């Protein structure tokens with residue numbers, strides 16, 4: 335009887351672990367315009383990678399970009415916030431996870447413009463693009479380079 339209980343307990347723990355791991359990922363706040371299609375595709379990409387997304391339609395996502403301290407020159411179609419960091423544009427989930435693990439001193443990550451082939455911008459073409467780690471003074475370093483093809 336007791337052994338059976340322990341087996342069931344072990345099973346319950348095994349089942350609970352993946353959920354606990356997912357719950358550990360913080361919520362990504364996203365600010366976008368109502369009509370932005372690629373923004374929705376990017377949100378789906380984040381959700382498919384275990385993030386919870388709280389999206390808000392706004393008149394001007396640029397106001398939020400400014401509020402979050404992200405330099406205008408890195409601007410894209412949507413602005414987000416996660417774990418105290420700003421996210422600008424079509425930033426891949428893998429770099430967001432890395433950011434939250436490494437916790438560097440920075441404003442956040444940006445993929446300026448809307449490069450073809452970035453998450454949410456899938457199509458016939460795949461352009462090379464950089465995920466930038468942006469500093470409060472507006473300078474940036476390449477956090478990850480994606481090859482085009």
Ligand SMILES: [Cu+2]
Pocket residue numbers: 372373411412424448
């Ligand atoms: Cu876009």
